[in-house]
Amino acid sequence: MDIVVCIKRVPATDTAIKIAADGKSIDPTGVNFELNAYDEFALEQALRIKEQLNAGSVTVVTIGPKDSKKQLDDALARGADKAVLLSTTEWMFDGAQTAAALAAWIKTVPCNLVLCGRQAVDSDNNQMAGNLAARLGFACVTEVGKLTLENGVFTAERDIEGAREVVTSKTPAVISCNKGLNEPRYANLKGIMAAKKKPFVEQPAQLGARGVEIQALTLPAARAAGKILGNGADAVPALIAALREQKAL
Amino acid sequence: MxxxxxxxxxxxxxxxxxxxxxxxxxxxxxxxxxxxxxxxxxxxxxxxxxxxxxxxxxxxxxxxxxxxxxxxxxxxxxxxxxxxxxxxxxxxxxxxxxxxxxxxxxxxxxxxxxxxxxxxxxxxxxxxxxxxxxxxxxxxxxxxxxxxxxxxxxxxxxxxxxxxxxxxxxxxxxxxAPGGDLLAVVKEIIAAAGGKTPLQEAKVVVAGGRGLKEAQHFKLIEDLAAAFGPGVAAVGASRAVVDAGWRPHGEQVGQTGKVVSPPLYFAIGISGAIQHLAGMRTARTIVAINKDADAPIFKVADFGIVGDAFEVVPALTKAIQALVAGK
Missing domain, CATH: 3.40.50.620 (HUPs)
Structure with missing residues (x-):
């Protein structure tokens, strides 16, 4: 099975977001970037499927700035066979545009399975898998927390409101991965050395027209400072009174 | 048109x-x-x-x-x-x-x-x-x-x-509905055990963190949630305790978990890492219980109690039980 894993370089989750002077983007000063957390589960699952079948390939791809090479190199070091950087200078927040550009590229390579994280934790769109699948004519299952493959058919489990859904899917498919799917491996020294010899392709992303345009990026209003009601269990009656006064109880 | x-x-x-x-x-x-x-x-x-x-x-x-x-x-x-x-x-x-x-x-x-x-x-x-x-x-x-x-x-x-x-x-x-070939299809829906209130639909979220010290102490959190009566409160967790395997990922509140916005949110033994705050800062009323008076969670909480969760939470649970029983 030839697997494509879509990844994204995003600000680390402990980043305090500051808005840039243009009022439409984030100020990158002092921001650490990392591999989107959900994409780690997608990469790990791809490596496990290849190990299970003892055949096929794992290609990691991203659309993003040239600095994304660091995250692609990390994926190679963890075990991916090939990395592709579709380079752009823009922040990819437009889900339809991203999916269209990825679909155009995926159609040019051998691929029976696309794995991605359930969402990138910057734009928080959670829409890439379905959008991509529809453009490729692939099956799709999103926010998967458990996945098994038998005789070319996937059985996936996903959380829905108050229940768990069991979905069967044919291949080719796009599957978006949730936390809890697996325990991702990290790169070891041998992997890092091997990664240096693996194929790395860089080409400009073929971006079509934008579907959405950012008009403004704003920070939420700060919450008013709260009140410490006291110390220990003795403060419980004061808390109950305060909550009743606010009609919170 | x-x-x-x-x-x-x-x-x-x-x-x-x-x-x-x-x-x-x-x-x-x-x-x-x-x-x-x-x-x-x-x-x-x-x-x-x-x-x-x-x-x-x-x-x-x-x-x-x-x-x-x-x-x-x-x-x-x-x-x-x-x-x-x-x-x-x-x-x-x-x-x-x-x-x-x-x-x-x-x-x-x-x-x-x-x-x-x-x-x-x-x-x-x-x-x-x-x-x-x-x-x-x-x-x-x-x-x-x-x-x-x-x-x-x-x-x-x-x-x-x-x-x-x-x-x-x-x-x-x-x-x-057209017939034909279905590529992916739902085979089964398994209801959550014990009719749990979905985290994002709950009126009250009681969330616990590292301050509880051990997975088994989440009983305190579960008891407080249960005190509100059936179908009202859900249990939440910080990323640290989910990553430590104490709680399932479905309970994680924050940037790599769920964003919740309940009328009432309790953060217990949660220091308030930036990615946790992102997931709960739009709750209407936030209560924090933490040993450390300087914990960042107190900066977003409406009401705070500085103290040991093992002492404060059982007292709070009793008070909520009494209130709910009296209604």
Missing amino acids: SNIVVIAEARGGALKRPSLEAVTAALGLAKQTGGKVIAVLCGSGLDAACAELGKSGANQIVAIDGASFANYSGDAWAKAIADQCKAHAATAVLMAHTAMGKDLLPRVSAQLDGSVLTDTVELAFAGGAFTAKKPVFAGKATMTAKATKLPFCATLRPNNFAPATGGSGAEVQKVA
């Missing part, structure tokens, strides 16, 4: 409440565009859901009904819904940001080659263009964006619009 399609969701024959919220948003847009609101839904046995939608104020209802649609299949449903969007010349397509909405709407948008924004909290149509606001970076910032390609497809965060109730029996058009 600029019509708005709402994709409604029925589970087990019953209409989901967030679908009525989406109708409210659509009616607001239609007032500006001058078009109609058409609610489209898929499934098998949709009469009850259609009757409820009929009272929402939507101008027309299209039910794609049939045995082949008894179980959810994103690929087949998206095609059938996209056909209806084309037939009704929809310039906007809305759906609630539920598990199904997140799965289905992006596919419909791709079938229509439209633009897409998800988890929106505000929609407008002005100067001939749709605009939307949505939280990004897990709510650390809000993006305002304009659709430059139609149809504009959006999911709406639940509990953000009032459910629509302003109509009386809209026309229902029945469309036979």
Whole structure:
């Protein structure tokens, strides 16, 4: 099975977001970037499927700035066979545009399975898998927390409101991965050395027209400072009174 | 004419409440565009859901009904819904940001080659263009964006619009569900054990963190949640305790978990890492209980108690039990 894993370089989750002077983007000063957390589960699952079948390939791809090479190199070091950087200078927040550009590229390579994280934790769109699948004519299952493959058919489990859904899917498919799917491996020294010899392709992303345009990026209003009601269990009656006064109880 | 399609969701024959919220948003847009609101839904046995939608104020209802649609299949449903969007010349397509909405709407948008924004909290149509606001970076910032390609497809965060109730029996058009090859299909739905309240729908969230010291001490959190009575409170957890394996990922509140916005939120033994705050800062009232008076959680909490969770929480549980019993 030839697997494509879509990844994204995003600000680390402990980043305090500051808005840039243009009022439409984030100020990158002092921001650490990392591999989107959900994409780690997608990469790990791809490596496990290849190990299970003892055949096929794992290609990691991203659309993003040239600095994304660091995250692609990390994926190679963890075990991916090939990395592709579709380079752009823009922040990819437009889900339809991203999916269209990825679909155009995926159609040019051998691929029976696309794995991605359930969402990138910057734009928080959670829409890439379905959008991509529809453009490729692939099956799709999103926010998967458990996945098994038998005789070319996937059985996936996903959380829905108050229940768990069991979905069967044919291949080719796009599957978006949730936390809890697996325990991702990290790169070891041998992997890092091997990664240096693996194929790395860089080409400009073929971006079509934008579907959405950012008009403004704003920070939420700060919450008013709260009140410490006291110390220990003795403060419980004061808390109950305060909550009743606010009609919170 | 600029019509708005709402994709409604029925589970087990019953209409989901967030679908009525989406109708409210659509009616607001239609007032500006001058078009109609058409609610489209898929499934098998949709009469009850259609009757409820009929009272929402939507101008027309299209039910794609049939045995082949008894179980959810994103690929087949998206095609059938996209056909209806084309037939009704929809310039906007809305759906609630539920598990199904997140799965289905992006596919419909791709079938229509439209633009897409998800988890929106505000929609407008002005100067001939749709605009939307949505939280990004897990709510650390809000993006305002304009659709430059139609149809504009959006999911709406639940509990953000009032459910629509302003109509009386809209026309229902029945469309036979197409048969054919389903690529992916739901085989089974397993209800959560013990009728747990879903985290994002709970009126009260009681969340615990590292301050509880051991997985087994989450009993304190569970007891406090239970004290509110059945169906009221849900248990949440910080990333640290989920990563440590104490609690399932489904309970994680924060940037790599769920974003919650309940009327009342308890943060117990949670210091308030930036990515946790992102997931709960829009709760109406926040209570923090923490040993460390300098913990960042106190900066966002409305009320705080400095103290040991093992001492404070049982006392609080007793007080809530007494209050609930007295009601």
